[in-house]
Amino acid sequence: MKRRHFITSLAGTAAMVGALGMGLATTPAAAFPDQPITMVVAWPAGGGHDTVTRLVTEFLEQELPSTVVVTNVPGAAGANGVRQVEEAAADGYTLGVLGLHATAQSYMNENATALDRLEPLAVINIEPAALAVRADTGIESFEDFLAYARENPGGIINGNDSPGGFSFLNAAFIENTFDIQLTKVPYQGYAPTVAALVSGEVMAATLPVPMLADLHDAGTVRILGVAATDRHFRVPEVPTFEEMGHDYVITDYVMVFGPVGIPDDRRAILEEALMRAMSGEAFHERGRNMGLMLQPGGADDAAALMATMDDLIYPIMQDAGLVTVRAR
């Protein structure tokens, strides 16, 4: 793989040298892309966003003549990485991935990027919210959960992100929609939240399915429902909240985006390459193995998904007092 990069760049260099030698290098917009593309991940190496991105990148490189380099720019709840892409030259050589965190941060942090400064290019996967409880709570169903919460306001100790994180928004969404009150305990990321659920420090968690599926199978925790329109393939026996008759669909996602103003022809090349990269069976098999709900979609799908979730979480954030800048 390293060698392939080397050979491609060698071939590229040779071609350039050849073209220059023959005095033919007169058309600057000859072939896009002819230099490496940077893919910014706003979270540390090894996180969920990072692994997904490296998977897509691996396949994307087979569809493009140039290499794609993943760069991790973590910090400030994802705001730094997103901003780095926003401020990059809109030449198509700097792209990034983002999730719902970008929407949340845009309302919480003056220094975060406003959503209209971003241009979605393609959806990679969605990560629907779910609700799980420890098996020893005796809570068997979502109805039990609601009953318990109504009897004991604040009695359900829920593990989630710090405010603005997806699992926090999910918990706040449940509180708003079903008019209950949870004690929301913040953890730094999903893994510590799962650990807290397993150790019994918290009794419920509003995490997505992949991290909980094995514990659900082992009987330690019980996933009560999935907040998507379809059941999750990792736990096909768990119903969606829609099936239970509740209007409760909320999903995080990973999508590729760029700065505003990438020329149309380049954007089309990138979008098409991304869609081709995500169409193969090998890509889908690896994604499934990772527990990902792959849902490849182009720029329009990406923009629509971002807008839908924006409309959904804005009122929750407003209720939670999290909207401090760019109020709508």
Next chain:
Amino acid sequence: MIADLFFQTLVSYLSMPQMWGLAVLGVTIGIVLGALPGVSSTMALAILLPVSFGMEPAQAMLFLIAVFVSSVYGGSISAILINIPGTPGAIVTQFDGYPMAQQGRAGQALSVALLSSTVGGFIGLALLVTLAPLVANAAMSFRSPEFAMATVFGLVLLSFASGGSVFRGILVGAVGVLLGMVGFDRLTDIGRFDYNTRALQAGIELVPVTVGIFGLAEVLRNLSAGPQGIPRIPPIGRLFLSPGALARLWAPVARGGVIGTFVGAIPAAGSAIAVAVTYAQEKRLSRRPEAFGKGEPAGVAAPESANSASVGGSFVPMMTLGIPGDPITAVLMGALLIHGLRPGPMLFANNPGFVAGIYVAVFFAIVLTLLVGLVFMRAFTGILRVPRPLLFTIIALLCVVGAYAIRNSITDVYIMLIFGVVGYVMMVLRLPPAPLVIGLILGPIMEENLRRTLILSGGRWEVFIERPISLTLILLSLAVILSPVLAAGWRRWRG
């Protein structure tokens, strides 16, 4: 049954030349990447992850684990030779490793680090193999209140173990804790001490601070001394400590190994914490605490044992619960998932062959790291024979690269430069720099867990004395604080 499978797998790997090749390749890459400042073990794995996509699952696992294990040792090489930790796990190794190298004992420091890493690695592996479920349970009983009190204990140990003035140690440690508060609050995501600037919102990263305060400050000190003032490094003598001196390191290495495994097994703790606690503890327990920071081999041995043992420890939550113990195992887990191998609670029952494969890979990686490390040790020390003006130029360059690479952020380079100056000033004022780094590691964890405990308890502080482990840690902390007072009182009473 696992033992049988372990030996079967081991024998089958040993009989396959391609496995040898991959493991040696992985170990060599791991040592080099680990030694490069700014390339952490996590980053080394993330960079090599796509390379492993094309391999068979067993090969990919062996390759990545070889990189992981060897990068932990690699981090100590740059710490010892040029005073910059190669990985966050080597963050305290240079406290004593670099002074040893300056005294012409670079070979000894490297060999102590290598041997301790090997022993620590085996301690971690042994505990993983024999006691994984127990260690997982113990780690699970270690929750927010225990975490908070353990960090308090670590800070107390540190302050009271500083050679020379206790108050200087506490002062510097407190500054470290304060620095840890800059940036987004861990519980509310609200910016603190950031003056609403983008630069400070991401907080003050450990690695740029350490690189600046140790690496760049050392360059500045040598610059200010002028060409004549630079002390010559005595010729490198023996590569190994005498057997007697090595034997005396058994206790620190064993303690470091056990602590490392355990801390590694606690999700989200990480090896930086393991080494910080281990170092503070060894300094406290030592009969010669004043020797620490001046080239005490135990100050290298214990943390190096701890960071290598934490490898085994970090596999515990991955294999028993299916959650990554730290960012490094998160990358590893991602790689395994891509190959369709799903670590988790069902693993031992459903796929014992896979379990044995992981154990063998760790075993193989530890042994090969030892061999490759021994072969190249003399060559590593050759770095010190580079003419000093050239060497310091390279070090300054590596400081910049290392600070930038950790988060791809130019802000981190500025932070490194500032702390380079701070480190130099501290040297002039004879303030110990180590407590600052340890305060920066432990402070945020203490604050986060203290506040979370109080959220969980509804504001009741009694929880800390109601939970046995937490209570024990409080009593230990008190004992450390009060022992000098009590000892003085006892002496006075005796007349």
